[in-house]
Amino acid sequence: MFLAFVFSQCVLYPHLYTTEEKSDIISTVEFNHTGELLATGDKGGRVVIFQREQESKNQVHRRGEYNVYSTFQSHEPEFDYLKSLEIEEKINKIRWLPQQNAAYFLLSTNDKTVKLWKVSERDKRPEGYNLKDEEGRLRDPATITTLRVPVLRPMDLMVEATPRRVFANAHTYHINSISVNSDYETYMSADDLRINLWNFEITNQSFNIVDIKPANMEELTEVITAAEFHPHHCNTFVYSSSKGTIRLCDMRASALCDRHTKFFEEPEDPSNRSFFSEIISSISDVKFSHSGRYIMTRDYLTVKVWDLNMENRPIETYQVHDYLRSKLCSLYENDCIFDKFECVWNGSDSVIMTGSYNNFFRMFDRNTKRDVTLEASRENSKPRAILKPRKVCVGGKRRKDEISVDSLDFSKKILHTAWHPSENIIAVAATNNLYIFQDKVN
Amino acid sequence: MFARGLKRKCVGHEEDVEGALAGLKTVSSYSLQRQSLLDMSLVKLQLCHMLVEPNLCRSVLIANTVRQIQEEMTQDGTWRAVAPQAAERAPLDRLVSTEILCRAAWGQEGAHPAPGLGDGHTQGPVSDLCPVTSAQAARHLQSSAWEMDGPRENRGSFHKSLDQIFETLETKNPSCMEELFSDVDSPYYDLDTVLTGMMGGARPGPCEGLEGLAPATPGPSSSCKSDLGELDHVVEILVET
Numbered sequence: 001m002f003l004a005f006v007f008s009q010c011v012l013y014p015h016l017y018t019t020e021e022k023s024d025i026i027s028t029v030e031f032n033h034t035g036e037l038l039a040t041g042d043k044g045g046r047v048v049i050f051q052r053e054q055e056s057k058n059q060v061h062r063r064g065e066y067n068v069y070s071t072f073q074s075h076e077p078e079f080d081y082l083k084s085l086e087i088e089e090k091i092n093k094i095r096w097l098p099q100q101n102a103a104y105f106l107l108s109t110n111d112k113t114v115k116l117w118k119v120s121e122r123d124k125r126p127e128g129y130n131l132k133d134e135e136g137r138l139r140d141p142a143t144i145t146t147l148r149v150p151v152l153r154p155m156d157l158m159v160e161a162t163p164r165r166v167f168a169n170a171h172t173y174h175i176n177s178i179s180v181n182s183d184y185e186t187y188m189s190a191d192d193l194r195i196n197l198w199n200f201e202i203t204n205q206s207f208n209i210v211d212i213k214p215a216n217m218e219e220l221t222e223v224i225t226a227a228e229f230h231p232h233h234c235n236t237f238v239y240s241s242s243k244g245t246i247r248l249c250d251m252r253a254s255a256l257c258d259r260h261t262k263f264f265e266e267p268e269d270p271s272n273r274s275f276f277s278e279i280i281s282s283i284s285d286v287k288f289s290h291s292g293r294y295i296m297t298r299d300y301l302t303v304k305v306w307d308l309n310m311e312n313r314p315i316e317t318y319q320v321h322d323y324l325r326s327k328l329c330s331l332y333e334n335d336c337i338f339d340k341f342e343c344v345w346n347g348s349d350s351v352i353m354t355g356s357y358n359n360f361f362r363m364f365d366r367n368t369k370r371d372v373t374l375e376a377s378r379e380n381s382k383p384r385a386i387l388k389p390r391k392v393c394v395g396g397k398r399r400k401d402e403i404s405v406d407s408l409d410f411s412k413k414i415l416h417t418a419w420h421p422s423e424n425i426i427a428v429a430a431t432n433n434l435y436i437f438q439d440k441v442n
Numbered sequence: 443m444f445a446r447g448l449k450r451k452c453v454g455h456e457e458d459v460e461g462a463l464a465g466l467k468t469v470s471s472y473s474l475q476r477q478s479l480l481d482m483s484l485v486k487l488q489l490c491h492m493l494v495e496p497n498l499c500r501s502v503l504i505a506n507t508v509r510q511i512q513e514e515m516t517q518d519g520t521w522r523a524v525a526p527q528a529a530e531r532a533p534l535d536r537l538v539s540t541e542i543l544c545r546a547a548w549g550q551e552g553a554h555p556a557p558g559l560g561d562g563h564t565q566g567p568v569s570d571l572c573p574v575t576s577a578q579a580a581r582h583l584q585s586s587a588w589e590m591d592g593p594r595e596n597r598g599s600f601h602k603s604l605d606q607i608f609e610t611l612e613t614k615n616p617s618c619m620e621e622l623f624s625d626v627d628s629p630y631y632d633l634d635t636v637l638t639g640m641m642g643g644a645r646p647g648p649c650e651g652l653e654g655l656a657p658a659t660p661g662p663s664s665s666c667k668s669d670l671g672e673l674d675h676v677v678e679i680l681v682e683t
Binding site (some may be wrong): 080083085086111173192221223225242275276278284329332333335389 | 482510
């Protein structure tokens with residue numbers, strides 16, 4: 001029996017804004033390592049963090065809703081004067097650091113600059129200063145006759161976000177990925193042609209660990225599309241390319257990891273060859289499983305699971321929306337063929353999830369080989385309403401609940417989703433709406 | 443809709459393939475579709491010039507698609523020189539499509555981009571294009587395509603106003619798609635190369651005026667000052683900034 005997901009929440013994003021601005025489009029979603037916090041970034045450079053409510057005996061039915069915890073402007077639009085081009089403030093990725101003290105740390109990045117943010121709570125405030133009065137105005141020292149020790153008094157909870165590090169000027173091309181290393185001391189940032197390794201403490205230096213820029217740019221035929229560190233081995237990382245290949249690199253082998261340790265590529269199916277073959281093979285996302293044993297890749301029509309020990313083909317291939325195969329020319333024309341969908345593992349690596357069009361998203365159970373298509377829409381948004389599986393009709397007779405391929409809305413695309421690290425709670429970003437669904441059993 | 447996996451029959455004669463009539467044979471239909479895909483791709487490459495830096499991944503994928511089509515057309519024998527004197531033989535639709543793309547670079551300016559590539563190929567306005575290899579023609583098409591930079595007019599002539607030079611220099615962007623086709627030999631292009639050295643792929647050759655520039659083997663960009671009168675002053679300002 002497949003998981004039955006029910007609707008939990010839908011937040012018109014961002015929670016505080018009411019205008020339908022273009023900048024309100026969610027561009028990344030990420031749970032932290034405990035699942036207590038959920039961060040989203042948008043095209044306007046803002047980050048909104050949601051915190052799960054502590055379940056209380058009194059409000060059992062609320063089942064731990066996510067409420068806004070902090071909102072801050074992470075990146076601002078910039079202008080590159082040398083090239084006369086704007087640098088978008090859109091947040092491309094957010095990655096959390098594991099929690100080591102009371103504060104939370106996350107990395108957020110736009111096309112050019114990575115920032116480390118500290119999110120901390122303040123619920124006490126010092127009172128009883130000697131040199132300042134209660135409103136903060138300086139007191140005349142001559143009027144001070146006694147000394148006292150300031151004390152901390154409780155105050156309303158305030159959540160502050162402060163930028164602790166800014167890692168800038170290291171990328172000529174657009175950053176598509178960031179990944180925190182398992183050593184918690186370093187992280188990498190990847191752009192179209194290069195990958196850099198950073199130490200969290202050092203912002204004016206980074207090590208270049210991958211460089212695929214050809215000496216002659218005319219020979220450029222392949223770019224880096226995504227990169228990630230191995231979850232346990234701090235020397236290992238993978239990066240994917242626009243030609244549908246994945247390279248696994250070992251940083252112990254050499255300083256510049258231009259020579260891969262492993263090369264994953266599936267041989268092309270000659271019967272499916274077309275002018276669009278390369279474009280649809282371009283990998284838009286790569287994710288290690290939690291176990292570190294597998295990697296999952298997303299290309300335009302499929303999700304593939306690879307065993308790190310087998311390079312010549314994936315061990316599993318799942319069709320996300322194969323009915324689009326006959327529509328590739330139209331999708332090329334309207335640029336949808338270049339949409340970059342992400343993919344995620346559930347906590348136990350048994351289910352994988354990815355988005356599609358028409359606000360549909362798909363889940364694949366690796367054990368039972370069952371799959372389901374669900375929809376993130378307002379119509380299905382009654383509290384605790386079970387999500388009904390959707391079906392796309394590919395031809396012939398269309399049944400009552402099915403939707404035909406030609407009726408799909410390609411402007412409603414679900415590119416970003418996230419799965420809670422240990423529970424069956426998922427966050428789905430549908431343009432400017434953030435949906436949270438929970439397992440019925442919860 | 444582009445027919446995927448359509449088997450291509452042995453093309454008997456080019457005239458069949460390029461017919462512009464409705465209700466074509468399967469082979470002709472495939473060729474038309476392929477041509478329209480090529481045109482669409484070139485238009486997409488042109489639209490790279492926006493306010494924000496274009497998406498390199500998308501540009502590379504489109505460029506690879508263009509190359510694939512061009513390779514197949516070369517094998518077919520359907521790829522022909524885009525030359526004015528061959529215009530009569532060229533099918534109407536083909537002529538139209540390339541002309542649209544190359545309009546700004548040809549014709550009214552009177553200076554045609556030189557098609558050749560190889561070493562020792564002299565630059566300078568040529569009155570017509572000699573038949574070129576398909577590879578060169580493709581590159582030419584592509585370069586002409588990216589030259590068609592948004593609403594710009596009046597390009598191709600050597601003797602440009604300073605305003606046009608400034609305008610061009612500001613928007614030239616090494617990481618843009620243009621760089622992928624930077625071995626174009628149009629005098630227009632080389633003018634930029636000489637003045638700014640901003641095109642990462644080309645190293646300016648000896649500066650014997652703007653006209654005699656051979657396409658250089660790509661190397662690290664370096665600034666190069668021309669010793670042309672007032673342009674010299676302009677160059678100094680730009681290069682020293």
